[in-house]
Amino acid sequence: MNYHVVPHQPQKGRRKMDRDALVSEFCELVQIDSLSRHEAAFAEVIVGKMAELGLEARRDGAAARIDGDCDNLIFRVPASADGYPVIMINSHLDTVGDDTGIQPVVEGDEVRSAGDTILGADAKAGLTIMLAALRKLDADNLPHGELVVVFTVAEEVGLVGARALDFQMLQPRPEIAYVLDGGITPGEMTTQAPYADKIEFEVRGKAAHAGVEPEKGINSIQIAAEAIAQMKLGRLDDECTANIGKIEGGTATNIVPELTQFQGEARSHQEEKLVAQSRHMSQMVEEAAAERGATVESERERSYNGFALGPDDLVVQRGMAAAQQVGLEPRLNKGGGGSDANIFNEHGIPSVIVATGAHRPHTTDELLHIPSMVQCFEWLVAILTTD
Numbered sequence: 597m598n599y600h601v602v603p604h605q606p607q608k609g610r611r612k613m614d615r616d617a618l619v620s621e622f623c624e625l626v627q628i629d630s631l632s633r634h635e636a637a638f639a640e641v642i643v644g645k646m647a648e649l650g651l652e653a654r655r656d657g658a659a660a661r662i663d664g665d666c667d668n669l670i671f672r673v674p675a676s677a678d679g680y681p682v683i684m685i686n687s688h689l690d691t692v693g694d695d696t697g698i699q700p701v702v703e704g705d706e707v708r709s710a711g712d713t714i715l716g717a718d719a720k721a722g723l724t725i726m727l728a729a730l731r732k733l734d735a736d737n738l739p740h741g742e743l744v745v746v747f748t749v750a751e752e753v754g755l756v757g758a759r760a761l762d763f764q765m766l767q768p769r770p771e772i773a774y775v776l777d778g779g780i781t782p783g784e785m786t787t788q789a790p791y792a793d794k795i796e797f798e799v800r801g802k803a804a805h806a807g808v809e810p811e812k813g814i815n816s817i818q819i820a821a822e823a824i825a826q827m828k829l830g831r832l833d834d835e836c837t838a839n840i841g842k843i844e845g846g847t848a849t850n851i852v853p854e855l856t857q858f859q860g861e862a863r864s865h866q867e868e869k870l871v872a873q874s875r876h877m878s879q880m881v882e883e884a885a886a887e888r889g890a891t892v893e894s895e896r897e898r899s900y901n902g903f904a905l906g907p908d909d910l911v912v913q914r915g916m917a918a919a920q921q922v923g924l925e926p927r928l929n930k931g932g933g934g935s936d937a938n939i940f941n942e943h944g945i946p947s948v949i950v951a952t953g954a955h956r957p958h959t960t961d962e963l964l965h966i967p968s969m970v971q972c973f974e975w976l977v978a979i980l981t982t983d
């Protein structure tokens with residue numbers, strides 16, 4: 597395996613207790629279903645756990661805006677000491693896909709799902725770590741600044757909850773944010789993420805009987821095929837990718853197909869490169885259509901904006917210092933996808949994604965590496981309390 601665990605054993609007994617508590621709460625959380633836009637029952641469990649810490653949920657009304665059953669939840673933890681930045685911590689309440697009835701199985705240092713489902717460590721490992729860290733701050737009276745805790749809904753269906761988040765309700769205004777939705781390696785932060793566009797094309801040719809008078813038709817499937825064959829797709833360079841992922845057209849084998857629709861995406865860490873790639877894809881379709889007298893309608897939508905933070909940014913600096921403090925090697929990583937951190941960065945809150953011990957998300961092989969989760973928990977405590 598290619599993950600990396602730094603041996604570090606501060607107080608053995610203490611750590612065993614932390615480990616047992618984290619595993620037990622994690623298993624509790626993954627057994628409660630929380631599909632995207634249907635997080636309400638699960639959210640109430642989280643609200644109850646936060647209430648035990650004296651923290652009261654504020655609900656931002658997002659449910660109505662996104663056609664879900666649950667709002668984003670916002671909590672404010674008052675500072676216990678001066679001189680700290682206002683830190684936001686976040687993870688998402690929903691799990692990917694439509695798997696329900698998840699049964700966790702603990703085996704040695706790993707938790708996996710018992711059946712043919714995901715585990716839901718994405719992002720319930722993050723939620724577990726957040727709850728444990730807040731409890732530790734409280735129980736051990738650790739010094740920390742103002743904290744804003746945000747649990748978002750409907751992340752897995754396109755960052756829908758974060759997009760609908762009422763940012764006015766983030767009080768006080770967070771200066772930096774840590775999104776607990778990362779991978780397995782303790783100390784690793786995703787500090788860069790790409791910009792992404794979604795593109796849809798509709799090629800309209802002309803229908804005709806394929807056997808009787810094909811010369812009167814314009815074959816939209818053929819035009820789409822020619823256009824796609826001309827497109828630069830796949831990994832275009834070290835910071836740019838593109839894909840056509842869905843195509844649909846025609847009605848029967850004996851009819852020249854009038855209408856073909858297809859959809860794709862492009863991603864790049866450089867916005868200009870993304871714009872150029874999206875334009876290139878459109879141009880290939882327009883040229884292929886023009887050559888055969890067909891028409892094209894295309895629609896391009898920005899899925900999310902990217903971000904690029906570095907060691908000079910406070911959020912990264914603090915994350916690195918805290919990692920070192922608990923004996924972890926800080927690592928900065930370039931992400932290939934979107935997360936709620938994209939949306940927070942877009943709203944001017946410098947945000948990074950931090951590791952949680954979760955591995956192989958969105959698959960039935962998903963697992964939680966327990967020692968990594970424990971280290972990520974210690975790391976988050978250090979992020980919140982280091983001065």
Ligand SMILES: [Zn+2]
Nearest residue numbers: 688718719777
């Ligand atoms: Zn996630």
